[in-house]
Amino acid sequence: MSETDNSRRTFLALAAGAPAALALGGAASAQSAQSGDRALPGAGRAALVTGSSRGIGAATARRLARDGYAVTVNCLVNRDLAANVVRDIEAEGGRAIWRQADVADPAMVRAMFDAHDEAFGGLDVVVSNAAIMNTAPFADFTDEAFDRMIATNIKGSFNVLREGARRMRDGGRIITLASTSIKAMRATHGGYAATKAAQEIYAGCLSKELAGRRISVNALAPGPTNTSLLDVPPPLRAQAAEMTPYGRIGEPEDIANAIAALCSGDGEWINGQVVFANGGFL
Numbered sequence: 001m002s003e004t005d006n007s008r009r010t011f012l013a014l015a016a017g018a019p020a021a022l023a024l025g026g027a028a029s030a031q032s033a034q035s036g037d038r039a040l041p042g043a044g045r046a047a048l049v050t051g052s053s054r055g056i057g058a059a060t061a062r063r064l065a066r067d068g069y070a071v072t073v074n075c076l077v078n079r080d081l082a083a084n085v086v087r088d089i090e091a092e093g094g095r096a097i098w099r100q101a102d103v104a105d106p107a108m109v110r111a112m113f114d115a116h117d118e119a120f121g122g123l124d125v126v127v128s129n130a131a132i133m134n135t136a137p138f139a140d141f142t143d144e145a146f147d148r149m150i151a152t153n154i155k156g157s158f159n160v161l162r163e164g165a166r167r168m169r170d171g172g173r174i175i176t177l178a179s180t181s182i183k184a185m186r187a188t189h190g191g192y193a194a195t196k197a198a199q200e201i202y203a204g205c206l207s208k209e210l211a212g213r214r215i216s217v218n219a220l221a222p223g224p225t226n227t228s229l230l231d232v233p234p235p236l237r238a239q240a241a242e243m244t245p246y247g248r249i250g251e252p253e254d255i256a257n258a259i260a261a262l263c264s265g266d267g268e269w270i271n272g273q274v275v276f277a278n279g280g281f282l
Contacts (some may be wrong), residue, residue, distance in 0.1 A: 011207075040068030041264050046120035048072040048113065050103055050160055051130030052234035053081035055227035056177070059252035060127055061085055063260050065094035069125060072116040072237075076130065095120070103156030104128045113163045120244045125263050126164035127159045128176040133229045146191050162200055166263070171214045171261045176202055178221035180278045181275070196247040200274045207272035218262055218269040223278025225250040244279040 028262040042046045051057040053075035062085065071089060073096055082098035089096040095192035097119050101108040116123060132152045152189045157176050164174050179196035181189045199219040207217040224230055224240040226249055232240075241248045257278035261267055 008205055012101045020196065020237060037175075041260075042067040042069030042125075043070075044115065045124040046070040046072075046122055047125035047127065047263070048074070048123060048164075049092045049127040049129060050074045050101075050156075051076070052127075053078040053085060053098075054151060055229070056222065056225060056252045056255045057129040058085050059256035060087060060129065061096070063253070063256040064125065064127075064263065065089040065096060066092065067260055067263075068094075069263075070095040070120040072096070072112070072119070072138050073102075074112060074130065075100055076102055084230055098232070102130075104150075106257040109156075109159040111165050117177050119166065120209055122169050123164065123167045124169055125173045126160060126168065126172075126174045126176075127259060128160040128164075128199075129194055129217075130156055131177060131229075132140055133192050135189055135192055139189055149191060149195055153192075154198045157199060157202065165206060165210060168213075168215055174203075174206065174210075174215065174217040174268070175218050175259055175262055176217075178203075178219040180221050180223040180276060180281055182221065182274075183276070184282055203274065204272045214268065216262070216268055218270055218272065219274045220255070221274055221276045221278065222255045223250055223276070223281035225252060226254060238253050240281070248279070250277070250279055 011229050018269070041065060045068070047069040049061045049064070049071060052061040052073045056169050061073050065071045071094070073082050073085045075098065079100055081101070086096040086098045088089060097115065099112045101112040103109055113123070130152060132149045134149045142169060161176060170173065176199040178199040181193040181194065182197045182200065185193060203217045203219040214220065223244070230237070230249070237249060255277055258275065263274065
């Protein structure tokens with residue numbers, strides 16, 4: 001690459017990051033505005049990621065922090081794991097806090113967003129990732145398992161997106177986690193897939209409600225991913241891996257990278273969509 005090309009890319013990256021940095025007055029920058037000769041895409045910006053003490057959420061919090069965002073990490077019960085994610089981010093020079101909150105509780109969600117605003121001065125990215133995966137045939141599904149999944153996946157994500165819509169600065173990003181299950185329609189996944197189909201509706205409707213503010217809202221749908229939610233025997237994992245052109249299941253970092261792409265300036269024109277990040281599964 002020529003020196004001219006390098007200079008042009010650096011100028012464009014700096015220009016993209018400048019408005020956000022000015023909006024925060026530099027106060028909430030998670031890291032230095034530049035890494036080498038490139039501006040960090042999240043410099044001067046702040047993100048909140050629910051369900052981020054482990055798995056996809058933790059990988060996303062770490063990735064956004066590396067991109068320069070100040071990050072609020074959320075957990076339901078795994079306080080130690082959430083604190084570890086924050087320590088990892090701080091060890092790399094980033095800024096982060098963690099807050100315990102059940103997304104199904106609107107008051108706890110508001111308090112978590114209040115803590116985020118107090119720490120970082122504003123909100124630019126919300127990733128609604130917290131979810132429960134209960135699977136069973138319709139005939140065997142218990143009321144307790146179904147109701148808890150509805151409370152977290154449907155009501156909880158609504159609470160998070162509602163609060164995000166109220167507080168998001170112009171030019172922000174809202175991403176809610178759907179699932180390839182909405183397309184696979186596998187046996188025993190009916191209840192779970194229904195809660196994830198709701199994320200597609202949320203993204204489409206909310207993107208229109210926020211028209212004129214340059215806020216993109218999308219649902220990102222992972223396929224089989226190596227997290228605690230994929231609680232299946234090794235033979236079934238191997239079978240899932242064989243169903244992708246890459247010959248493997250996803251890793252949390254694969255999904256975090258896709259989320260980071262949607263959060264970038266280049267991702268602005270993707271809006272109101274369901275993005276399948278599943279390595280070609282199905």
